Amino acid sequence: MKIGFIGVGSMAKAMIKGFVNSKNINSNDILIHSKHSNNYVNFAKEYGLTAVSTNEELVKNSDCIVLAVNPIQVIDVLKDIRELLSVDNKILLSIVWNYSLNRLEELTDYDLPIFRTVPNVNVEVNAGSLLYAYNENVSEENLNDIVSNFKLLGEMINLTENKLNTAGALVGCTPAYAYLFADAFSRIAVKYGLSKSESNKMIAQSVKGSMDMISKSNSNPTDLMDEVCSPGGSTIKGLLALKENGFEKAIDKCFDATQDN
Numbered sequence: 001m002k003i004g005f006i007g008v009g010s011m012a013k014a015m016i017k018g019f020v021n022s023k024n025i026n027s028n029d030i031l032i033h034s035k036h037s038n039n040y041v042n043f044a045k046e047y048g049l050t051a052v053s054t055n056e057e058l059v060k061n062s063d064c065i066v067l068a069v070n071p072i073q074v075i076d077v078l079k080d081i082r083e084l085l086s087v088d089n090k091i092l093l094s095i096v097w098n099y100s101l102n103r104l105e106e107l108t109d110y111d112l113p114i115f116r117t118v119p120n121v122n123v124e125v126n127a128g129s130l131l132y133a134y135n136e137n138v139s140e141e142n143l144n145d146i147v148s149n150f151k152l153l154g155e156m157i158n159l160t161e162n163k164l165n166t167a168g169a170l171v172g173c174t175p176a177y178a179y180l181f182a183d184a185f186s187r188i189a190v191k192y193g194l195s196k197s198e199s200n201k202m203i204a205q206s207v208k209g210s211m212d213m214i215s216k217s218n219s220n221p222t223d224l225m226d227e228v229c230s231p232g233g234s235t236i237k238g239l240l241a242l243k244e245n246g247f248e249k250a251i252d253k254c255f256d257a258t259q260d261n
């Protein structure tokens, strides 16, 4: 399957690197076009991708078109490729945040198979999550083709579209908050004499293992927390300090802000 990316920003680059890392897709079967040629042409050279000079050329030569631009750019992009999308059984896969299937259908041909997805940047190391919903034009064969290719990037999770904004924030935005959390811990450890690079490595491994505990043990995070807090020990003191300083309230506000569309 030839996969064409319209828009080669942070998210498209992460997905493409994940595909290339997976070694299951020929890098020259990945086509790219973006607004700034100095950016996407060099990226194509670095990863052995096929750079094309227009969105129209990209659509003509791809089986699956990944719409990876920002919401504000969607109308203009789809206006130019609308007719070409209807030729030769193409599939549109949008990663555009908060852009509904209905709206995408209005801007394209009503027979077009469309997937609406929310990936996260962890796809770059094939440890991503990719939430997806799709319209009624998607056939069994389309579904198999998309799932078999995109699962190379991480876990594929099918949801009804009405959950995509909330689940999308949990999946799409949280990497940034996890980086903030890791950075805050490794910075304070520097104050106590560790180097930033050794702190980064330790916090990353510790948080990764803790997240594995949640998913692999299937335990509630509260129970796992209790296991770490030895009576009278340091962890409970730290945990109470986090609570007293508004950690949970800050998370609530943070999540509310992501839902404010």
Ligand SMILES: NC(=O)C1=CN([C@@H]2O[C@H](COP(=O)(O)OP(=O)(O)OC[C@H]3O[C@@H](n4cnc5c(N)ncnc54)[C@H](O)[C@@H]3O)[C@@H](O)[C@H]2O)C=CC1
Pocket: 006, 007, 008, 009, 010, 011, 012, 033, 034, 035, 036, 055, 068, 069, 070, 071, 073, 076, 077, 095, 096, 097, 118, 119, 120, 121, 172, 173
């Ligand atoms: N960054 C992330 O972690 C995630 C992003 N998304 C969604 O992915 C989309 C892209 O996000 P980012 O990569 O972060 O943004 P970005 O701003 O880094 O990338 C957008 C790219 O589109 C290009 N572009 C603009 N107009 C164009 C046009 N007419 N034709 C071709 N290319 C054009 C820009 O030059 C830029 O390279 C957004 O809709 C965002 O909501 C979804 C989940 C996670």
Ligand SMILES: O=C(O)[C@@H]1CCC=N1
Pocket: 097, 172, 173
């Ligand atoms: O910040 C954003 O709007 C996009 C969607 C999820 C992650 N990045």
